[in-house]
Amino acid sequence: MTERQSYYRAFSRMAWGYLFLFFDINLGPVSILPRFVGFLMFFAAIHVLAPKQRSLTLLRPLCLLLAAYYLVHWIHCWFGIRVDGHFLFLDLLVAAVELYFHFQLLTDLADLAQLYQPSGKNLDQTILNRRTVLVLLTTLGNLLTFLFPNLWKNSLLSLGLLAFLSFLVALFVMTALFSLRRCYWEATDAPS
DSSP, X not given: OOHHHXXXXXXXXXXXXXXXXXXXXXXXXXXXXXXXXXXHHHHHHHHHHTTTXXXXXXXXXXXXXXXXXXXXXXXXXXXXXXOTTSOHHHHHHHHHHHHHHHHHHHHHHHHHHHHHSOTTOOHHHHHHHHHHHHHHHHXXXXXXXXXXXXXXXXXXXXXXXXXXXXXXXXXXXXXXXHHHHHHHHHOTTOOO
């Protein structure tokens, strides 16, 4: 596989990784799009893209830690056991690590977009804007969950609204990453 093909696949993995993170489709208690798969896809993509953007390397251990946490969570779901909600400190730590991860990942991808976007496209700014909205919505969702845990159990409207907003933001992030993939592929003089 050529370098061009491997980078194209890495950008694809980044975009599809968000599908596993933000689209939760369950069969009974078990998700058919487990979050740990998304973090493993990020890990594989970061391995390829790290030579172009060195700061991505810092995210590799976080990918593995978050993948391990969500793998344990997913395995427990098979037995009807919830991992989250029992240890507040662990839940807060995972939420903070995920926020940092998404912020840094999308910042680094915006830097890569600057290298490959055609002049006047502003894809880097689009990714940064979507990063900001993603982080703000995730923070809001986490705050509401930790401060008002019964709000989500009793209000289908609140849960539906936040789920819908998360769906839209994830969709917007994915489309920006697919645009980045296309810009990379179309760049005739891609920097080495």
